[in-house]
Amino acid sequence: xxxxxxxxxxxxxxxxxxxxxxxxxxxxxxxxxxxxxxxxxxxxxxxxxxxxxxxxxxxxxxxxxxxxxxxxxxxxxxxxxxxxxxxxxxxxxxxxxxxx
Amino acid sequence: xxxxxxxxxxxxxxxxxxxxxxxxxxxxxxxxxxxxxxxxxxxxxxxxxxxxxxxxxxxxxxxxxxxxxxxxxxxxxxxxxxxxxxxxxxxxxxxxxxxxxxxxxxxxxxxxxxxxxxxxxxxxxxxxxxxxxxxxxxxxxxxxxxxxxxxxxxxxxxxxxxxxxxxxxxx
Numbered sequence: 001x002x003x004x005x006x007x008x009x010x011x012x013x014x015x016x017x018x019x020x021x022x023x024x025x026x027x028x029x030x031x032x033x034x035x036x037x038x039x040x041x042x043x044x045x046x047x048x049x050x051x052x053x054x055x056x057x058x059x060x061x062x063x064x065x066x067x068x069x070x071x072x073x074x075x076x077x078x079x080x081x082x083x084x085x086x087x088x089x090x091x092x093x094x095x096x097x098x099x100x
Numbered sequence: 101x102x103x104x105x106x107x108x109x110x111x112x113x114x115x116x117x118x119x120x121x122x123x124x125x126x127x128x129x130x131x132x133x134x135x136x137x138x139x140x141x142x143x144x145x146x147x148x149x150x151x152x153x154x155x156x157x158x159x160x161x162x163x164x165x166x167x168x169x170x171x172x173x174x175x176x177x178x179x180x181x182x183x184x185x186x187x188x189x190x191x192x193x194x195x196x197x198x199x200x201x202x203x204x205x206x207x208x209x210x211x212x213x214x215x216x217x218x219x220x221x222x223x224x225x226x227x228x229x230x231x232x233x234x235x236x237x238x239x240x241x242x243x244x245x246x247x248x249x250x251x252x253x254x255x256x257x258x259x260x261x262x263x264x265x266x267x268x269x270x271x
Contacts, residue, residue, distance in 0.1 A: 001219065001222070002103050002104055002107045002147075004215060004219065006107060006111075007144070007148075009207070010111050010114065010115070012207065013115055014114065014118055014137075015206075016199045016200075016202050016203040017118040018118070018122075019198075019199055020195050020196060020198075023191070023195035023198065023199075024195045024196075025122070027178075029127050029169065029172060029173060029176075030121075030127055030130050032169070033121060033130055033131065033169065034121075036134065037118055040138065040141055040161070043153075044141060044144060044145075047144070047145050047153060048148060050148075050150070050228075051148040051149060051150065051219075051220070052215070053217065054219075054221070054224040054225055054228065056229075056233060056234065056237045058150075059152070059228070059229065059234060059237075060234075060237060060238065060245050062150075062153050063153070063156070063238070064248055064252060066157075066160055066161070067252045067255065069161075069165070070160060070164065070165060070256075070259075071255055071256055071259040073165050073168055073169070074260075074263045075259055075262055075263055075266075077168060077169070077172045077263075078263040078267045080176075081172060081175065081176070081266075081267050082266050082267060084176050090176065090178070
């Protein structure tokens with residue numbers, strides 16, 4: 001059996017890649033993808049620890065995280081479509097109306 | 101030993117797909133790399149005897165969520181992105197440095213942490229990941245998951261209404 005620390009290390013690496021992507025990317029769609037990657041890294045932690053302790057609590061948390069992620073994506077992409085319709089651009093650097 | 105080999109193969113696939121996603125400037129390429137990463141994670145869930153979650157991962161994440169992403173990319177039809185030099189290079193360097201610091205902090209904190217107890221046996225874990233076990237845990241009145249489940253259904257309803265209200269054309 002693979003030690004649980006391997007899974008936690010992989011989860012940390014994936015989470016860090018997601019954080020770097022959120023900071024680097026200027027396209028909000030790609031920023032959303034990086035957020036999804038971070039959520040999945042957290043899910044991997046839940047599943048690995050649930051397997052280690054032999055409880056189903058981790059799986060329950062992952063189910064709710066999945067539902068919240070699906071809701072977040074649909075609302076977020078709706079916001080992006082609306083911003084694109086108003087400004088004809090979705091570049092994050094162009095959306096600086098509050099930073100005058 | 102086969103489990104360890106599978107772990108390393110999947111780790112290379114997942115991390116490689118994630119790096120491809122972050123480094124690519126084309127959103128469609130990013131989305132497809134993310135699908136590969138999600139599928140690798142689904143196999144991880146199945147090897148961790150969470151079969152139901154693995155199936156849901158494929159259906160919801162690799163299926164529904166990524167179709168939504170691709171659909172919006174096609175809908176907006178952004179074309180090739182134009183590279184804006186200047187502050188972006190500085191931002192990228194700062195982000196990579198901050199990411200390295202975060203990864204180091206996570207690993208150092210993990211080094212000082214001792215896992216309590218011992219890993220559960222394979223038989224115990226195997227019984228926990230089936231649809232039957234997940235359903236019995238989720239809907240059991242004596243466990244605290246029933247109310248969050250109902251709240252989640254309300255959240256999804258609000259999401260559907262909100263997405264439609266936001267994106268419909270003003271008439």
